[in-house]
Amino acid sequence: MTMLPERQSGAKSLGLVIDLDTCVGCHACVVNCKEWNTAGYGAPLSDTEPYGDEPSGAWLNRVHSFEVTPTDAPAQIVHFPKSCLHCEDAPCVTVCPTGASYKRAEDGIVLVDEDMCIGCGLCAWACPYGAREIDPVEQVMKKCTLCVDRIYNDNIPEQDRVPACVKTCPAEARHFGDLADPTSDVSILVAERGGMDLMPEQGTKPVNKYLPPRPKATADMAPLAAIAEPKAEGGVLGWLDRALDRL
Amino acid sequence: MHPAVSVIFFTVTSGAGFGLMFLIGLGWPMPQGGLGVFIALALAGALAVAGLVSSTFHLGHPERAWRAVSQWRSSWLSREGVLAIITLMLFGVYAFLWFFFDIRSTALGLFMSVGSVATVFATAMIYAQLKTIPMWQTWLTPACYLAFSLTLGLVLAGMLSGNGVVGGLPTALWASLSIVLAWVLKMMWWNRAGSIGFSTTGSSVGSATGLGSIGDVKLFERPHTGENYLTREMVHQIGRKHANKLRLIAVGLGALLPVLLMLLAATGVVPTLFLALAAMSLLAGLFAERWLFFAEAKHAVSLYY
Numbered sequence: 001m002t003m004l005p006e007r008q009s010g011a012k013s014l015g016l017v018i019d020l021d022t023c024v025g026c027h028a029c030v031v032n033c034k035e036w037n038t039a040g041y042g043a044p045l046s047d048t049e050p051y052g053d054e055p056s057g058a059w060l061n062r063v064h065s066f067e068v069t070p071t072d073a074p075a076q077i078v079h080f081p082k083s084c085l086h087c088e089d090a091p092c093v094t095v096c097p098t099g100a101s102y103k104r105a106e107d108g109i110v111l112v113d114e115d116m117c118i119g120c121g122l123c124a125w126a127c128p129y130g131a132r133e134i135d136p137v138e139q140v141m142k143k144c145t146l147c148v149d150r151i152y153n154d155n156i157p158e159q160d161r162v163p164a165c166v167k168t169c170p171a172e173a174r175h176f177g178d179l180a181d182p183t184s185d186v187s188i189l190v191a192e193r194g195g196m197d198l199m200p201e202q203g204t205k206p207v208n209k210y211l212p213p214r215p216k217a218t219a220d221m222a223p224l225a226a227i228a229e230p231k232a233e234g235g236v237l238g239w240l241d242r243a244l245d246r247l
Numbered sequence: 248m249h250p251a252v253s254v255i256f257f258t259v260t261s262g263a264g265f266g267l268m269f270l271i272g273l274g275w276p277m278p279q280g281g282l283g284v285f286i287a288l289a290l291a292g293a294l295a296v297a298g299l300v301s302s303t304f305h306l307g308h309p310e311r312a313w314r315a316v317s318q319w320r321s322s323w324l325s326r327e328g329v330l331a332i333i334t335l336m337l338f339g340v341y342a343f344l345w346f347f348f349d350i351r352s353t354a355l356g357l358f359m360s361v362g363s364v365a366t367v368f369a370t371a372m373i374y375a376q377l378k379t380i381p382m383w384q385t386w387l388t389p390a391c392y393l394a395f396s397l398t399l400g401l402v403l404a405g406m407l408s409g410n411g412v413v414g415g416l417p418t419a420l421w422a423s424l425s426i427v428l429a430w431v432l433k434m435m436w437w438n439r440a441g442s443i444g445f446s447t448t449g450s451s452v453g454s455a456t457g458l459g460s461i462g463d464v465k466l467f468e469r470p471h472t473g474e475n476y477l478t479r480e481m482v483h484q485i486g487r488k489h490a491n492k493l494r495l496i497a498v499g500l501g502a503l504l505p506v507l508l509m510l511l512a513a514t515g516v517v518p519t520l521f522l523a524l525a526a527m528s529l530l531a532g533l534f535a536e537r538w539l540f541f542a543e544a545k546h547a548v549s550l551y552y
Binding site for chain 2: 030054069077121122124128140197202203
């Protein structure tokens with residue numbers, strides 16, 4: 001059913017908190033996501049021409065890199081992993097004509113029932129974040145499942161019951177937990193670091209939060225300026241430098 | 248957005264079919280005699296059905312298309328399917344009574360007309376509902392779809408009835424009034440589309456990444472070197488390359504030439520021929536117009552690319 005579920009008291013809102021300060025842009029989360037999800041939930045995540053001229057394929061998580069230039073400081077690079085934000089007001093759910101796209105009442109995970117998906121692509125059009133991609137072989141909509149087949153999996157050790165991207169991140173830039181519980185580790189992290197929503201103006205109320213990069217220590221430009229102005233102190237070069245300056 | 252040929256064909260032809268169905272339901276003059284009635288019914292039915300069938304061609308799993316009627320409470324796409332099926336069923340009964348018993352039921356016709364309008368409106372709302380595409384999210388989108396659907400219906404009705412007269416005006420003149428209205432709305436739509444950007448929501452690369460509060464944000468590196476589903480489907484650029492030429496084609500074949508042919512038809516000389524030519528020209532022009540509707544639309548996800 002593609003009506004959004006009624007918010008129940010005590011229901012979880014499982015999601016990710018992604019730290020843009022610590023992400024090093026290694027793409028390990030992207031690769032482990034593909035590895036787990038090509039063998040787990042639903043149809044495999046296929047590729048077309050993986051070794052050809054135009055490799056392409058379905059991925060549930062991708063890392064973009066942005067250059068941010070403050071007015072009074074040098075530019076910085078921010079690596080930006082992006083996957084489904086499991087929105088509270090998920091527009092991808094309500095537009096689905098078949099009921100394949102749904103949001104779970106108990107934990108807020110947004111999923112696709114691939115056997116009911118007609119591959120019309122309207123949910124991907126409705127998502128402002130680009131979190132959904134049609135599988136080029138199975139022709140059904142694929143998206144992040146928050147590794148629903150890991151986090152509730154009794155057959156794997158308890159410490160592994162987190163999404164594959166979180167488990168694999170070498171920088172520990174990804175955190176998983178219940179964002180509806182204000183006492184959870186992820187909620188505390190969001191409160192302490194000023195966790196933010198992506199495109200809040202779209203009214204989607206994302207569950208996943210992003211932690212902004214910590215303010216950089218303002219680079220003291222003065223020593224750099226000295227290097228920028230080359231000056232020879234002594235010897236023949238120093239004499240030449242001074243002589244040419246005077247000309 | 249990627250302009251899928253099947254969807255362009257669907258929106259134009261089913262619009263024409265339901266436009267004609269709307270007029271048949273209103274009791275618009277139609278040809279007399281078994282063959283004439285058959286041609287009118289076959290044309291309306293075939294255009295509407297052909298459009299709907301073609302819309303399933305862009306689906307990954309057309310064999311599951313029947314599932315799409317289930318979610319009418321939340322989904323415009325589902326509503327469109329439900330309304331189209333109801334309208335076609337009403338049309339089937341109306342056609343049966345008309346063809347076999349020569350009865351044009353007024354009450355049934357009115358329901359069919361309302362159903363036709365609702366179906367075309369729902370088709371337009373599939374696009375107009377999307378907050379991610381500000382160019383589409385306006386009342387002008389359904390207004391344009393409805394006005395072009397009515398215009399196509401009028402041109403076809405005039406062609407079928409040999410320019411039948413309603414309210415003292417020949418159908419060709421009704422069609423020319425309708426086409427002027429349609430293009431006034433479309434010019435307003437284009438005018439708005441030209442400057443709208445992402446201003447309806449205020450989305451920007453800064454808000455998309457949340458980094459706008461730090462400084463000026465620009466993409467440094469894409470997540471991958473090649474194309475992906477998102478860039479092909481929603482960050483589509485190639486379709487915009489010939490936008491100016493396509494606009495000229497849309498206006499030439501979709502407005503100027505049909506109006507000329509309609510006015511020639513209104514003089515009463517071989518109106519069927521002139522209106523048939525007008526219909527063909529209008530269809531071709533609207534294919535160009537609909538191509539641009541998709542190709543020029545900018546999706547919020549392009550802010551990440």
